[in-house]
Amino acid sequence: MPDTLERFSTMCVLIVDDNAANVALLKALLRDAGLNQVITETDPRRVFGLLPVVNPDLVLLDLQMPHVNGLELLGAITRFAAGSYLPVMVLTADTSADTRNQAFELGARDFLTKPLDIVEVVLRTANLLETRQLHQLLRSPPPTGQAATPSIPQPATGAHDQAEAAGQRVRTVLRDRSIVPFFQPVIDLTSMAMVGQEALARFPSPHPQGPAGWFSDAFASGMGSELEWLAVMNALPMLDTADHDTFLALNMSPATIELIPERNIFTPAICPRIVIELTEHVPIEDYSAIHRALSVLRSHGARLAADDLGSGYAGFRHLVALQPDVVKLDISLIRGIHRSRPQRALASALVAFAHDIAAEVIAEGVEEAAEVEVLRDMGIRWAQGYYLGMPAPAR
Numbered sequence: 001m002p003d004t005l006e007r008f009s010t011m012c013v014l015i016v017d018d019n020a021a022n023v024a025l026l027k028a029l030l031r032d033a034g035l036n037q038v039i040t041e042t043d044p045r046r047v048f049g050l051l052p053v054v055n056p057d058l059v060l061l062d063l064q065m066p067h068v069n070g071l072e073l074l075g076a077i078t079r080f081a082a083g084s085y086l087p088v089m090v091l092t093a094d095t096s097a098d099t100r101n102q103a104f105e106l107g108a109r110d111f112l113t114k115p116l117d118i119v120e121v122v123l124r125t126a127n128l129l130e131t132r133q134l135h136q137l138l139r140s141p142p143p144t145g146q147a148a149t150p151s152i153p154q155p156a157t158g159a160h161d162q163a164e165a166a167g168q169r170v171r172t173v174l175r176d177r178s179i180v181p182f183f184q185p186v187i188d189l190t191s192m193a194m195v196g197q198e199a200l201a202r203f204p205s206p207h208p209q210g211p212a213g214w215f216s217d218a219f220a221s222g223m224g225s226e227l228e229w230l231a232v233m234n235a236l237p238m239l240d241t242a243d244h245d246t247f248l249a250l251n252m253s254p255a256t257i258e259l260i261p262e263r264n265i266f267t268p269a270i271c272p273r274i275v276i277e278l279t280e281h282v283p284i285e286d287y288s289a290i291h292r293a294l295s296v297l298r299s300h301g302a303r304l305a306a307d308d309l310g311s312g313y314a315g316f317r318h319l320v321a322l323q324p325d326v327v328k329l330d331i332s333l334i335r336g337i338h339r340s341r342p343q344r345a346l347a348s349a350l351v352a353f354a355h356d357i358a359a360e361v362i363a364e365g366v367e368e369a370a371e372v373e374v375l376r377d378m379g380i381r382w383a384q385g386y387y388l389g390m391p392a393p394a395r
Contacts, residue, residue, distance in 0.1 A: 006034030014056035015040045018065040044068035047240040063092040078107030085135040087128040119342040167221035178204045181235040185389035192330040196247035199235035223257040272301030287321040327354040331365025336368040
């Protein structure tokens with residue numbers, strides 16, 4: 001995937017794997033994708049002294065190596081980061097849930113099982129480097145004479161005070177119910193007619209990480225599900241004015257979905273027009289709980305969408321366990337798909353799988369006419385993105 005990582009060319013990636021062939025393949029892959037600084041190490045015992053010298057932006061870490069336990073090494077890398085964001089992507093042939101859970105508990109940011117998919121490695125590397133870049137930008141002091149963004153004051157008295165301030169901002173939004181719903185159309189690429197809309201949340205003041213930052217602060221403060229419920233409640237009135245043959249997609253995390261039975265806000269009449277988009281930013285431990293929470297809604301016609309396919313933790317095992325009605329292909333997979341044969345190959349595999357389980361496919365992040373043509377040729381009917389329609393408040 002040439003040039004995929006070119007915008008991160010000055011960032012450093014450290015590969016730790018005792019298999020020299022694997023190291024050589026990964027190094028060549030990342031350099032071909034645009035990275036200039038790829039450091040490799042086949043002896044895990046040297047990593048402890050290598051970290052302060054290399055100061056990497058991302059570590060690709062094999063867990064099954066001689067001399068040093070991979071999980072212990074992962075813990076050492078996390079301690080070396082000392083609270084800063086140093087992403088580690090685990091690469092292992094161990095597919096057990098126990099190993100995966102231990103890795104995430106010790107600080108891993110992503111987890112890939114061998115044999116590796118080349119496209120997936122590059123796309124996930126791009127995602128982690130982009131997040132690392134954002135963290136570095138946010139931690140950088142403003143230029144001399146320039147004040148920090150006034151909309152969200154950052155207390156200077158430590159992480160605890162910053163967390164308290166973030167929590168207070170969330171409580172104010174909940175009290176004032178001040179989320180403004182925006183809606184982005186989902187378009188049928190054959191007729192170019194709108195078939196649905198995704199509800200997006202907009203807040204009274206900007207956040208350095210965008211709307212997602214507000215939800216991140218809310219979950220860190222124990223108010224994440226309440227903030228998601230407020231976003232849902234503020235968006236639902238759209239159904240009263242939208243065409244009755246269109247759907248409304250609502251974003252919910254696993255924790256919020258599990259609250260659906262007790263909230264009881266979806267009537268049987270509106271269920272056929274509801275799509276619940278599962279926002280999966282952490283691994284799902286209990287798929288059966290998700291199915292139980294949604295069973296009544298789905299029996300009345302509501303649909304479940306698996307979001308961000310092609311990035312994050314979502315993959316084929318996730319699809320099998322989730323059994324979604326709608327599969328959404330992530331922007332990282334769709335952007336520039338007309339120029340990338342590997343992206344088309346991965347998207348085609350996901351489309352074939354979705355068709356086999358009778359799920360509809362939505363391509364996210366469409367920004368060019370050439371992308372639309374490729375998606376049509378691949379048999380993808382529905383799509384959304386700035387080229388097809390910008391998010392906007394309800395009319």
